[in-house]
Amino acid sequence: MSRFRPIDRQTDYLLPPSVQDWLPESHLARYVVDVVEALDLSALTRAYAGRGSDAYHPAMLLSLLIYGYATGTHSSRRIERATYDSLAFRFIACNQHPDHDTLASFRRRFGAQFADAFVQVLQVARENQLSRFGTVSLDGTKIHANASRHSALSYGHAEKIEAQLKAEVQEMLKLAEAADQRSVPEGVDLPAEIRRREERLAAIAAAKAKIEARAKERFEREQAEYEAKMATRRTKEATGKKPGGKPPKPPQAGPRAQDQINLTDDDSRIMKVAGGGFEQCYNAQAVVDTESMLVMAPHVTQAGNDKEQVEPMVARIQALPEGLNQPQRLLADTGFFSEKNVELCQQGDIEPLIAAGRDAHHPHWLDRFEEPAPLTGPASHVEQMRHALKTKAGRAAYALRKQTVEPVFGIIKSVMGFRQFLLRGLENVRNEWTLVCLAWNLKRMAVLRPQ
Known part of the structure; x- marks a missing residue:
């Protein structure tokens, strides 16, 4: 039995x-x-x-x-x-x-104070010699906002709804003023219906004002970029060189019909997500130490593109205390590549290894053992970086990117279960992302500590 x-x-x-x-x-x-x-x-x-x-x-x-x-x-x-x-x-x-x-x-x-605790924890990691913090990886990941994309309102649609609501309010006002209200359906409270539409009109007006303010900022930024490009072309023409490509088009002022705002969290943006499709998201950035896989600098941006994130992330690294603020090498994928970003890293005494393009799938096996011919003559920083990425040492160093920063995002999302922000508003979301990265660092340090 x-x-x-x-x-x-x-x-x-x-x-x-x-x-x-x-x-x-x-x-x-x-x-x-x-x-x-x-x-x-x-x-x-x-x-x-x-x-x-x-x-x-x-x-x-x-x-x-x-x-x-x-x-x-x-x-x-x-x-x-x-x-x-x-x-x-x-x-x-x-x-x-x-x-x-x-x-x-x-x-x-106290969300703003999480950043101070985050830095102190990094200092604890350095004092415990968990890493030398010499090579870091930079990447971004889209994390859902605490808002649905179905709550987004475009400028063009807002104008259509606004016109419809105004027409309905005028119609109801005429009915309310009429002595004989027999055409009003039974049970309809005209003052309440008018008040409800006026509240919606006020909300739409506020949403349109925010879209217009964003459009103004965008126009000023695009106008500055346009003038800089035109100045570069004029400089080339003055030296007798023909500028390549078509002249840039001047930016258009004012909001576009497809410009959107989310009525739940107006700081979030519609972004393209992995696997296809678009969602209401924030772009969470992280600089990860390749030796310990600790996050050194967290950040959240509203921009769906990563290209403009190298400058703020390098600035965040350099603002860290002594011993944490001067990595020797920065790894990033092709989404971060630009000549400006390469120069920025060089000026900060950081060797950039940023993929300048996508590698072909299934290269010949001998390619892994080949060394490129040495550079001859003067070369720009971008050319030097491209050459370094072709060497064995450069390929081995760049390979660390995939096995450091991407697993960190995977563990945060799949193991720690953090796929959507709980808070709303850009500042609150940044504070929450700092808390998430602080939790990851302590979780990781608990594994790395001497047992």
Whole structure:
């Protein structure tokens, strides 16, 4: 006869008397608490006025958020529930239960301070010699905004709806002024219907104003680029050289019919996503250390194109503390390539290895063992980079890009489950992305630490 372990739900059990006995020594929650409580959080603690009931300590709330994001629990309501259901969350919360409003308010109120904690954690990694931070990879990934693309409104469609609503309001006003209202259907409240349409008209007017402001900024930017290109052509013509290509077309002022704004999160944008199609997204950028796979600089932009992101990301790296701010080499794919970006890296004493084009699929196997002929004569920085990418050492270095920054995005999305921002607005989204990358770094550091 088979023997089974008894099922007994009636016997009373006691948890260990100390929270220190709840988790094994190597548990991620312990590591998160140890690191966070060693950080300088004086900027957070000073923000509390001391009025009312005693507040939860910022170190505990920050640890709950970091561990939550690291383990796929992003919602403040789920984190609150986990402080009852999960021993790890109970350990972090010291058997207390901050409610979801407290957690959500802390995340919104102190989002700007997450960047300081992020930098301090990188300093901890450097002090523990987890990496030399010599070669870094740059890439971007589209992450869904907390808004649907079906909530987007184009300028052309807004004008059609606006005209229709204005006509309906005029029709209802005439009916309301008429002495005989027998043509009004039964149950129709004309003042309420008029008020509802006037509110929609006000919302459409605000949306159109924002689209027009964006169109003005775009025109000023495009006009400056147009004038710079024309100045370059005139300089070439003055030296007797014929400028190549057709003359650039001057930009058109004013909004276009297809210009859109999202009524839920007007800072998000319609972007092309992997696998085809378009979604309401933000473009999340990250500079990743190739040795440790730690994120060194997170950023979020509204631009769907990556080409203009090298300059702000290099600036973010160089703003880091001593020992973190001077990588020797930057790897990036062809979406980041431009002569301007190559020159920018060279000026910052960073060797760029940015793919200047897409490689052919299935090259001959001997190509992997060939070395290009050395450069003869003076060569531009772009030509030097192209040559370096063809060498064995350059190909081996560039190959690190795919096995560092792309796996980081894959783990963040698939393992940590972060595929959509919870917050809205560009600044809030940037703060949340910093929190996500902070959680990833601590998760990664827990693996890299000496056991």
